[in-house]
Amino acid sequence: MANEQIIEKIYELIAPLNRKGIELKPDVTFASDLELDSLTVMDLVADIEDEFDIVLPLNLLPELETIAQVANAVEKIINKG
Incomplete structure (x- = not known):
């Protein structure tokens, strides 16, 4: 699967959590930009793992602070498997 x-799939998973309506881009951060608390981030991680x-x-x-960093980590794990 390409990065x-x-x-794009991560954007879909974040959309319901994006209460501020931030434009989703690779450099958007979960804590600062989206203002997600740690519990919400863990729920998002579970959704990403399931997806x-x-x-x-x-x-x-x-270490995973931005959407791009999460996507890169997911890509590495998928390609390793």
Whole structure:
């Protein structure tokens, strides 16, 4: 799966959580731009894992601040599998 497809799917998963109506772009951050709390982020992580049938390692999560970083991590895990 190409990175662009992964990003588009992540946009779809974020849309219901995007209460501020921020334009979703690869460099949008979950905490600052979207103002998602940690519980909402964990729900989003679970949705991403279900959607792509992967597991995002917990030790990796603090490094994933933007949509692009999450998409890159998902792509690496998919390609490894």
